Amino acid sequence: MIKKIVLLFTILILASCSSGKPAIATTKKAAAVQKPRVAATKKPAYSKPTAKNYPSSNNTTEVIQSTSKTVVTSDLIHNYVLQYKDIAIGNMQKYGIPASIILAQGILESGAGKGDLAVTANNHFGIKCHKDWLGESVRHDDDSAQECFRKYPEAAESYRDHALFLVGKNRYATLFTYEKDDYKSWAKGLRAAGYATDPNYPDKLISYIERYNLHQYDCQVTGKNYTPISKTTTSPTKSTTPVKSSNSNSNDPNLYEVQKGDTLYSISKKFNILVDELKQKNNLTDNALSIGQKLKVN
Incomplete structure (x- = not known):
């Protein structure tokens, strides 16, 4: 009797153990099925590509020749105007100098902020x-x-000093007798007062004012209506025609008549050639010049 009970108990234990195995195997299989879902959460999110900025099709290039030779684009000049127009307007209100003249001089003298003096010394004029x-x-x-x-420590100081320079020098007093928005008289007056030696200086300033509509900032101060200039103006800075003396009797565009104050260096800068090349063209052995002397410049 006891043997039968032990045998029955043993059979029950064995049956219990065998019935638990499938449950364990099922648990492992379920765990394996979950792995792909965990990996899917690690996939990087899609990011939309950003648009690139491309140059304007109207972005023309020109050379500005002042205290240094600088190659600039029209976009660069536009950006320069946007950066400094508020300072120019403020100086017009405070000192009476046309904002258009201030900006045009800044463009020309600094190479739109990219010339040597502007970069190394914040000198824009x-x-x-x-x-x-x-x-x-x-x-x-x-x-x-x-x-x-x-x-200067910053460009704004150069703009301020430019205004004080014109206001404080007696030779520029005539400029302040012109209308505030008469940019053509101001451009010619600056050259006449000796601000620059380049005879084309007024034309260059006027060209920048009219090509880039700088006169609109004068009108903002005076309250006058501004009419954009529609005509196309060619940059005088691109001209390769030599500048001749007004009192020269020569009709040869390749000759230049030496004026009072001229040096070989200033003439070489004016015609964009090297001093040594100028001396070689004219068989000069030293730097001595005489008023009225005619030099080959081309």
Whole structure:
């Protein structure tokens, strides 16, 4: 009897163990099925590509020749105007200098902010040291080699000093008798007062004002209606025609008559050639020049 009970108990235990095995196997299989879903959550999210900025099809290139030779684009000049127009308007309101003239001079003298003096000294108007300058300075080739130019901590200081320079010098007093928005008279008056030696200086300023509609900022100050200039104006900075003296009797465009104050260096800058090349063309053995002397420049 006891043997039968033990045998029955043993059979029940064995049956119990065998019935548990499928449940364990099923659990492992279910766990394996879950793995792909976990991996799917690690897939990186899709990011939409951003559009690229491409140059404008009307982005033309030109060379600005002032205290340094700078290659610029029309887009670069537009950006320069947008960056400094508010300062120019403020200076017009405070000092009476046309904003259009301020911006045009800034474009020309600084190469739209990319010229050597603008980059190294924040000097946007080519103002030299002169005797009354007590600030920092840099040396740069211009009418003569290694001339002293003013250096500023930031471009805004150059704009302010430009205004004070015109207001504080007696030779520019005539400028302030013109209408505030008469940019053509101001452009010619600056050259007549000796701001620049380039005889084409007024035409260059006027060209920038009319090509880039800088006169609109004068009108913002005066309250006058502004009418955009529709005519196409060719940049005088692209001209390769030599500048002739007004009192020269020569009809040869390849000759230049030496004027008072001219040096070989200033003439070489004016016609964009090297001093050594100028000397070689004219068989010069030294740097001596005489007024009225005719030089080959092409």
